[in-house]
Amino acid sequence: MSVRLKTLAATTVLTTALAAPAIARDQINIVGSSTVFPFSTTVAERFGKSTDFKTPIVESTGSGGGLKLFCSGAGVDTPDITNASRRIKSSEVALCAENGVNDIVEVKIGFDGIVLANAIAGEPVELSLRDIFLALAKDVPNGEGALQPNPYKMWNEINPDLPAVKIEVLGPPPTSGTRDAFAELALEGGCKTFDWIKAMKKEDKSAYKSVCHTVREDGAYIEAGENDNLIVQKLEANPDAFGVFGYSFLEQNSDKVQGSLVDGVAPEFELIADGDYPIARSLYFYVKKDHVGVVPGIEEFLAEFTSEDAWGEDGYLADKGLIPLSDDERDDWADKVKSLTNLSM
């Protein structure tokens, strides 16, 4: 064999060896939301320590990215579980089905409060959802049943009870799930308080959505990146600014920032859990049923996640900032998980 042929043969062998199908996994693979990441990893770590199974790998890809990976196929080279800080969309269910992922188990794990906070050095404020909408939406009603570009520069122009400081809100960029949830719960919540906009929902849903979900772009809302610690630091440096971030960051930094009251309710653990605090969203994860029994430990992992020790009111996830579901809802979801009930939209 000439040298050239030898090289060719060697290359072919190497490529085939590399292209060999992925070997069966003995480790659970989890992807998805960065909001659920701290909870998912905590359970994964405990699961790895307390059982003989390997510690699951948890990737932080964002809710959308996670579902895309999850729905990319049914083989063992795809993730077993994906975390999401919103519910799966019907378009994603369709994508899953297209790629052969038909049996998905949905698990709702708890709530996450989104807070509007400012530095301790600033004045504590009480906002309504309407105030938030008027302060941050791109177009706001002009009082005559039409829209105008947001003219408000100071908080007290919106509501005389608010301090006379410039509107300056630091928050996550549009790619973030937190931003989606904030737009849906806070902005739309305030938007709906105008009857004529609410009436629009029936006639022209997309126009309604664009009015209620579009954040102003004239510098009053500052996109501060996905890192919530950074927002806390910036708030500390600028007592006039407000920040939008998850409840767990407020809890960990209570010596630096204070949460604003929204519709008269403070962002506190019990109040979010009871559903009184208006800006709270549900967190989920989705399990590929085909992988149960193929990748070892999935059932046991689900049992660990849905145990009272983990997601209960005094569970270790509550210590990490997860707001637990009500007792009934927990029982309900735990049953669904045990029987591996398929997702129903």
Added chain:
Amino acid sequence: MINFTQDAGFGLRGRNKSEKRFQWAGRGAIAISLAFLVIMFFSIISTGLGALQQSQIAVTVDLSAEEVDPENVGDTSFNSLLKKSLRNAFPEVESRKDKKRLYGLVSTEAAFEIERQITQDPSLLGGPQTLWVTASDDADLYISGQVDTDLPEKQRRVSDAEIALLDKLMASGAARETFNKGFFTSGDSREPEIAGILSALMGSFLTLLVCFVLSFPLGIGAAIYLEEFAPKNRMSDLIEVNINNLAAVPSIVFGLLGLAIFLGYLGLPRSTPLVGGMVLALMTLPTIIIASRAALRSVPPSFKEAALALGATPVQAVFHHVVPVAMPGMLTGAIVGMAQALGETAPLLMIGMVAFIVDVPTSVLEPATALPVQIFLWADAPERAFTEKTAAAIIVLLTFLILMNLIAILLRRKLETRF
């Protein structure tokens, strides 16, 4: 016309002044950049040093045969044993809420630590023993003096009740700060007090190993061929331009390429140092090729010509006489490329290495993460105690970067021959 003999000093003062001005401007520029460097190092090191100290709490555990069966140590619930000994130490704690606070003073790892200490030294069994266990992150913040007790209770992570308990522990000498060995010997964790960087460090090492094994031979091979053998024509010009362009491509693009080809087409396992190393190898290749070509070009042509004149074939001339002289320069290029690869996160994001991985990887086929990724993940964690861990991980990364660059400089100094 200027009369040079007469006007030799024309405008001399002005010219000297502008010379001085320029020199001072230069010194100023250096001083400013040095000041930034010092500020950066100071802030990172002053935050990070805290992570080298870890608080521990002493608990007296009853290890008599009634509690722990010497034959079956593994059957014992060390968690309830630990809770019991904490209750014994603070008999005044009664309500459920206060008990929860009390248990929260020690790390969730504490029960495992007791078990490990017993497995290591079975002679502890038989009676009550005082053992040191890791304190929880909040307790650690208080013991190391990072909690401002002047603030109202609501604004603190550590409540008055917990402070009372901790003060009692500290007064009786049952709380201490020790060197945090665990930071260097354990993997990642969601609990800041037991999180370590060993898994990330091993991941980085394995990834760089793969990267080096792939990119170094390929890189210098390409450089030698292009510089010494390739015909100089349009085609080789095109290749040269493309290599230079490749060096400037944003690294995330290589990650996307890796995702599509290595994971998608070749079906290699996700999150592994093998794929990470392959992606980073693509990224470092241009750097190595460019540096190696420069090193080869700096070897005087007379070396090669002399060898050729004595009857050596071109391959012999190049490999016996040119490459050995250029080797230090090539190695330097490779090390600089590796240092670049060590600091990369973006391409690793696409191939699943930005992940929570507890187990320390031992082969290139096991899931792993890398040092800069670990920094990224810790910087994003809500727990306050991760701040100092982040800074400490940055110190470790910087140390390795400085070491690698130092080796590159030393290699150049020691081995390079000047002509």
